[in-house]
Amino acid sequence: MQLQQVIVLAWLGYSGVYAKDVQECELLANQSYICRELESFEQLQQYVQDDWVAVRVVNARHTGLENGDEPLPKLRKLQQLDLSQSGGLTLGALGFRDFAALQQLNLSHCQLEQLLAKQFAAAAPLRNLDVSHNDLQLISSELLQQLPNLVYANFSNNLIAELQLDAFKSLKQLLYLQLDTNELENVTIGANAQLQHLHMSNNNLRDFRWCQLRGLPQLRELHLHSNWLEQLDSGIFYALPQLRVLNVSNNNIYAIERSLFLGAEPQLQLLDFSSNNVKQLEDYVFSKLGRLETLNLWYNSISSIGACAFRQLRALQTLQLQGNAIAVLPAELFANLTALRVLNLSHNKLQQLGAHVFGSTLLRNLSYVDLSYNSLQQLHALAFSSLPFLLELRLQRNKLLQLDIRNFAPLRRLQLLTLSENRLLQLDEDVLSTFDKLQLLEINNNQLSYLPALAPHYLPHLQHIQIEGNPWQCSCLDELTSWLHQRQVVYTRAGSAYYSGQKPLCVVTPTPMQQCLRDLLAVQALGIVQHYEQI
Template sequence: MLINSFMSIFLFMGMANGVPFNINLKCLESTPVDGQSFQEQQEQVVCTDIQELKDVNGQRNWKHLIVFNENKQAFQINDINSNFSALETLDLSRIGELELNDDAFKAMQNLLFLNISGTGIESLSGIHFSPYNKLENLDASWNTLTELRFDLKSRLLYLQYGNFSHNALTKIEEDDWKVFQKLKCLHLDNNELKTVSFHDYPQLQVLTLSDNRIEELTVKSFSGLQRMEELNITSNPLRHIGKHTFSSMTQLKALNLSANSLELLDVDVFAGLNRLLCLDLNSNDLKELAENQFQYLIKLQYLDLSRNRLTALNSTAFKHLSSLRKLYLHENDLKALTTNTFAWLTALDTLDLSQNSLEYLDADLFGSSTLPRLKKLILKTNNIKRLHPFAFASLPFIQYLSLGNNELTTLDVRMFAPMRRLDKLHLGNNLLEVIQPEVLDSLTDVGELLIDNNRLSFLPDTNATFPRLRKVSIEGNPWQCPCLNELMEFLEIRQISYVRDHSPYYSGKRPLCVVTSVDACVKDISLVKEYGIEDIYNTA
């Protein structure tokens, strides 16, 4: 099970176990609720506007305590009596500034959850806790801690969840965390860490190191992390990852390396990660992928390579990714794709190649065999001028094809003939002057057709009835008004949606069609050009 958010551990205590609190001055126990025992009612307490915890007349049956303090003076914890010995949950995240004396939490030997986030503490020491404490969950985020002292770590032997994000930690010593043998989840995001070294954490499953100052990872950065499931190292100035850096993490399922400064990946950088399901490399500076770049990731299902600087793809880069379902390559600088680049991806259902510099798609780009699961192909916002008639021959089960914002001038019926399940076809913002009748006839099962902002002045006569068409976009073309009237009448009779919200064309701000000297729709492109219909439209 992947743990996505440490903060979800700290439930808002005002609704503990679904029981609302009455919150008034000082301390109030929870309001009686039908079906709840008297003992359960007494266990949940909220205190407001108190200066020191010693001012609270704690009860031995209190287990969950939350303190709200709107005073500007620092909240103090000292001289705590034994009445707090049964306390299991203490939330001080809403008190403002916190002052701790040496024995702050020593009387709370049964404390399991402690939230002191955002309290302005500069240091936290082992002397604050009883040597017999049972603390499992500590949130000390959003403070100004510069170090985690060894006496603190050696005192918190039962800690399972630690959140030290948004502090000022500058380094993690090699054995800093070795005493945390039960630690499962550790968050160190938004600190000042430059190097990391983690060894022998038998229970650690989640580690987050985002927004630090880490520039390099090596095989010495992580070892003995056999139970690690999720590793997040985003938004660092990370430029280099050595071979076998993650090899000890044989159980890793999610690896996020996005928003770093990686330019090149060694072919063995992912060695050992044969159970990885999700790899995020978006927003780096990757210029190329090596042959067999992902050869160890035999179970990978999600790969994000978007927002990099890739100009080409090695034809074997994805060779071993037979389990991959989603591949994101948008916002790179890909200019051409070689034969069989995606032929290996037999489980792929989504491929996004938008916002690149592609000009042409060749035959066999997806291989000669069928890709039975590919349903969504996004090619919008490229420079595509031509498509090979058989570019999509191996994609019979495509449901969504986006070719908008390109430079297509013609369509070949053979492009769409294999697509027996095509539901959404986006062709807007191209340079199409004519769509041939046979192309329209091949699109009879399409439910959404976008052909706006092309150079269309008419649609040809066709036998297609478009029984499934429910939405179409047509504005931004130099339609002859008689042709547009025919089309709109057809759409209205069929109750097909064609007016798009916020479009300037249907509010009178932009022209919808060109008034011609004849009342009939001229469906001869040579005559259309002779009449200069497009020029008239563009100067309107």
């Protein structure tokens, strides 16, 4: 017997047929099976048993699956069928009519050019249909009338240029409809009383009128990103009173008008206008959106913001303004945003931060502020006075020369502070003494040649620090690294040019007994920074 097995395996290897290429079906879990190298539904029927619930067909060598015109009674009890890895599908006259119990059907990547009504039984029980990544050009109302039980339909990544009006009207249970990455030129899909999620991103949409969506009263999410929209029609919320998510990112929209949000009290929770061409935000532009939680405005061309632009946003938790052209933040701009947790202002043109930008009311929920990649030269001493609960503050890649104790005294809960790539010449002892909770500190790539003598009680929770790229006096660096070793604080970075010997870590100074010189004027007189830059 063993000799026969060896002979069979040797023959399989010689003939180029390996175990993974042999036609077979195997149990995955819970009556779900994977079948390999099938060429037809008739072959599948030879394997399927009465207790099988789900089948996935995977063809690594064969280039497709066919079904003929013969009845397939043994497939009537299957509830789930996944043909997305079958290599292609050629449907005969019967199509899926024999799959009387089928509830989930995945036909993505099957090279389909059409899907016909006659390929499905009338009132088919199908609830989940995925025909994405094919070459479909049309979705007919006749097809959808055969599938009245659909809850989820995915037609994305096809060649659909037009939808028949009210094609989806008969789908009384449809909640999710995906039409991303097609060639649609308008958003008109007609009426559907229950639809809640509509995705039409990455099409050729250029025009948006709220009346085009008048038949979707239950719509919760509308995704229109990556199209060619230049403006949105006012009053969208008259047609979509239940809308929670509106994503129009990566279009050519040049303005956000207050009139856009007219209508009944909007339920909107997420508004995404990122990657457009918006240039200004007028006062009270979002004042109707009292339930808004997330506002994404990154990578526009915003250079002007009215002082009252964010008023009435009492539920706002995340505000993304990075990647714009903002040079000035008006006083009280973020005042009264009492629910705010995350504020990102990185990659703008800020040169200073005023005293009253965050207002006088404590913002108890604000834990993350990103001001990195600006041109900040000055932080008003009271700029962060209303942010005592801040946990992360990012200030890297600015032009800061010094830090004021009054900036950081209120930030007793701060856990992460990035100050890298500024122009800091020194860090005062009283500033370091405020960092009771700090766990990560980045001060690399500044102009620091020394730190104050570090007392044992300084930075008690520090775990990571980045210090390279500064013109350290070697004696001062020795003291610092010794203190870090004693505290088991990580300061080296794998792959850093400074710790591999490619770039210098410190400068040898002509001080008596190689002592650490902690006098800025004396350091400047020795030209330590200039000497380091020339190495």
